[in-house]
Amino acid sequence: MTVRYRGFRHPVAQLRDEMDRLLTGFFGQPAEGQWRPATRGQPAVNLWEQDDALVAELEVPGVTADQLEISVAHGELSIQIERPDLLEEGVTCHRRERPVGSFSRVLRLPTDVDASSVRAELSQGVLTITLPKAEEAKPRKIEVAAAS
Numbered sequence: 231m232t233v234r235y236r237g238f239r240h241p242v243a244q245l246r247d248e249m250d251r252l253l254t255g256f257f258g259q260p261a262e263g264q265w266r267p268a269t270r271g272q273p274a275v276n277l278w279e280q281d282d283a284l285v286a287e288l289e290v291p292g293v294t295a296d297q298l299e300i301s302v303a304h305g306e307l308s309i310q311i312e313r314p315d316l317l318e319e320g321v322t323c324h325r326r327e328r329p330v331g332s333f334s335r336v337l338r339l340p341t342d343v344d345a346s347s348v349r350a351e352l353s354q355g356v357l358t359i360t361l362p363k364a365e366e367a368k369p370r371k372i373e374v375a376a377a378s
Contacts, residue, residue: 277337282368284339284361291355300359302345307361310334342367
């Protein structure tokens with residue numbers, strides 16, 4: 231007998247999410263690489279690898295280039311964001327979900343990168359950081375010599 235789940239999540243996935251939520255309260259955040267709920271104010275990040283570079287993408291709506299500080303050192307990408315409080319004095323705020331203040335993310339990089347060639351671009355609230363791989367980290371083709 232085959233059971234298919236449509237329209238809602240598989241019960242095992244729901245159980246795992248509930249256990250993660252429960253255990254996070256006792257033991258802190260899960261290890262890097264595992265799913266974890268977004269921490270208040272922390273921008274969502276995607277990191278992927280291409281043949282010659284790593285690419286990190288962060289959602290930073292309302293942030294300008296001068297409010298960002300990016301650095302690469304010791305195999306880690308560090309991103310610091312300063313979101314100023316733009317509410318005027320005497321204004322009554324009825325709902326406030328967009329965080330303000332200083333926030334930072336540090337991502338362990340899976341391979342060595344050429345820190346001198348890192349590029350960052352901010353467009354429509356998305357920060358894209360391209361981290362070219364170091365020459366020794368790039369895959370290379372090995373020629374096989376034929377035995378004579």
